[in-house]
Amino acid sequence: MAGGVILAQLALNAAEIRHIDASSMQALQRAEDAGRATVDALRRAEASPFEMCSEGDLTILRNITYANSYVADLGRIEQGVVRCTALWGKLDRVTRLPEPHYRPRGGFSVWSHQEVLQTHYQSNLVALNHSLAIASPSTFDLNRFYQDVSLRITNGSGTHTYAERAGLRYNPSGAIELLPAIDITECSPDMGLCAQATAHLHWFALAHPLSFFALMAGSFLLGALAYLLYLRLRRNQGVLEKLREGIANDEIVLLYQPIVCVRDLSLKGYEALARWRPADEPEIGPDIFVPLAAQNRLSTALAKVVLARALREMQDLLQADPALMLAVNTEVADIEDTDFIEFALDLTAATPGLRPQLHLEVTERADIRSATFTQNIELLRKAGFAIWIDDFGTGSANLSHLSYAQFDGIKIDRLFTSALSTGSPLRSVVPNLLRLATELELKVVIEGIETEEQLQLIRSIAPQIHAQGWLFSKAMELSEVLQQREPYTLEEFGLAA
Ligand SMILES: Nc1nc2c(ncn2[C@@H]2O[C@@H]3COP(=O)(O)O[C@H]4[C@@H](O)[C@H](n5cnc6c(=O)[nH]c(N)nc65)O[C@@H]4COP(=O)(O)O[C@H]3[C@H]2O)c(=O)[nH]1
Structure with a gap:
């Protein structure tokens, strides 16, 4: 925020300095024009062929004055006395000029108009021999320039002031003048003229209060956003670190959901579903920590x-019943990782007979298709593992998967199961997927059976497949699994044998 304000302050002051400089340049240009016009008027007056102050002479003076907007009046002087002017004609009263205030080069003399005629306005008298030019108050016309800058037109040495004007301020109260006044003087040596422009630099906050507050608010918002982002990153990093530790410290536990044969509801196996139970904190579901x-x-x-863990906890059950399967979730990235493949082979090296009972379900969370994936699937299958495609039919797991490698089976996503008993347009998906699986000799597990109606429908279409769902059981703690409940019966679910 402070950086923004300092930058705005610097930008304002740079603009102000340019503005002061431009003011002095413009004022000098005007002074030069006025100077040239006055000299020109005096020279032309000097060239008059008529007798001083005669009718002809006054006519000439009037004509020159009319044509010259910088000169208010032109007159004649003799031995320091003003005899006549184009405007006033011949003067009865003797107007004696004092000593010139300043004598520029070229035989000119300059007086301040106020000194000579005690006028309330600021102007100059300039004489050349017998001619006298009375400048108009607007000769230097300083009021047409920026109002906030003080302007002063002087001779080259600064001893005579032709015109000056005080500048207004952005901040008229002038309460804060900690910033310096900037003084820029431009001179024309040929004309013996200088223009000096002066102004105080301003505080951005006072000169542009609205912009200042907008900048403060914007900076504050940006700062707050950056802080929130920082907090979020830190929190994510914190969670990630905790997850890393949780994985290492056995905080990932497994629940098991039964899988049954649709025809007779005999138990065919379990799917291991992970839960993160951090010490002293509530359980976290896989929907959160698996993608993380x-x-x-x-x-x-x-x-x-x-x-x-799945193998450690279920090994005895699997060994007791070689027909029992255990599904374990994996990601495409895991299958692509040689480290995981070696780990799976090492882990089961002593019990290779269990490998066909281990079903590695592959879920694809990102669109990865690599030769390594295909090779590793083949390697695992050759070693005896069964490889299944999870959530089949959804966006990420679809038909194209089947072209990458040979799989053992597909799991039909519960999205399609729930559509079975409704008027949903997805209703026909399950029968189509089942036909496809039959053609490709793929085994099938249908997920998400919640109602007897869904079970009945599935039984009527594909009695040979397997199913899992809350109708039978939610995912259970290991202790429940080990208690080995009574087998499910058709009667239990209102079905006839
Ligand atoms: N509404 C409804 N849901 C049912 C029903 N039957 C089962 N489910 C839930 O559906 C999910 C099935 O697992 P999934 O498709 O592999 O989907 C899993 C899987 O993709 C992932 N996951 C779980 N454990 C692991 C793991 O160990 N490793 C990896 N990589 N992913 C895992 O997390 C997903 C969600 O797992 P869970 O929350 O345990 O949710 C499980 C299960 O509790 C039902 O009848 N109705």
Whole structure:
């Protein structure tokens, strides 16, 4: 904010200095014009062939005066006495001129009009031999220049002032004069004239109060925005650091949601769903921390702890029932990461027989298609893992995926499941996806079964597929899974065998 005000102040003062300089240049130009015109009028008057103050002479003086806007009157002087003027004619009263105030080069004499005639206005008398020019008060016309600048027209040495005018101020009260007055003088040596312009520099805040307050408000807003941005970055960095520590310190726990066969509702496996339980803080859902990890190169670290924990917690169940599967979520970036592939192979090196029971579900959060992805899918499948495409049919996981690599199955997103029993235009998507899966020999799990009606519909279309959803169970704590509840029955859900 202070920087903005200082810049505005500097800009204002630079503009003011240019303005003062321009004022003195303009005033000097006017003074030169007036000087030349006066000299010209006097020389022409001197050239009059008529007797001094005769009718002919007065006519000549009048004609010169009419044609010259800088000269108010032209007269004749003899031995220091004014004899006549074009305006007044022959003078009865003797008007004796005092000693000239100033004698410029070329035989001229200059008086201040006020000194000679005690007029209230400011002007000059200039004489050359027998001729006298009475300048008009507007000869130097200083009032036509910027009103805020003080102007003074002088002779070259500054001893005679031809005209002067005080400048108005932006800040007439003049309460604050901490800033200096700037004085710029321009001279014309040929004419023996100088123009001096003076003005005080102004405080931006007083000269432009509205702009000042707008600048203050703008700077304040910018500052506040920058501060908020800083806080946000710091908070994000804080959360990220916490997540990094949370992954390392086993704060990522897993819940398990059952997956059943649609035909007879027999239990086919579980999907491991991660939760972040930071110490002394409320649980955080995967919708928040999974994308955060994905955006900050923590995805693989997360995938590793999830896979390791899932295997550690479910190994006994899997070994007890080789038909039971365990789905674990991964990102495309994890599959592309050699570190994760090696980790998965090492982790299961002692129990390779469990690999076909481990279903790695791949979710794509960014559009990444690489040769590494395809190669690693092949590698994992060769090693025995099953690879599934998660959220199939949604924007990020679609048909084009199937061309990258060979997959074992697709998970149909719950978006389409909820459309099944409504008048939604998406209603036909599930039957179409099922046809496609059959053609491509892909296994299918349909997600998000919430109602008996949806289960019934699915059973009528594709009894061979598997399903998961809140109708059967929400994601459960490991302790519940290990209690191994009674198998689901068709009757339980109002279905006939
Ligand atoms: N409304 C409704 N929802 C149902 C129903 N049945 C299951 N769900 C929820 O749908 C999500 C299914 O998981 P997903 O599609 O893999 O979607 C997952 C997955 O993409 C991601 N995720 C979860 N755990 C992990 C993980 O360990 N690693 C990675 N990379 N992603 C994970 O977070 C997403 C959300 O997981 P959750 O919040 O646990 O949400 C789970 C589950 O609780 C239902 O009948 N109705």
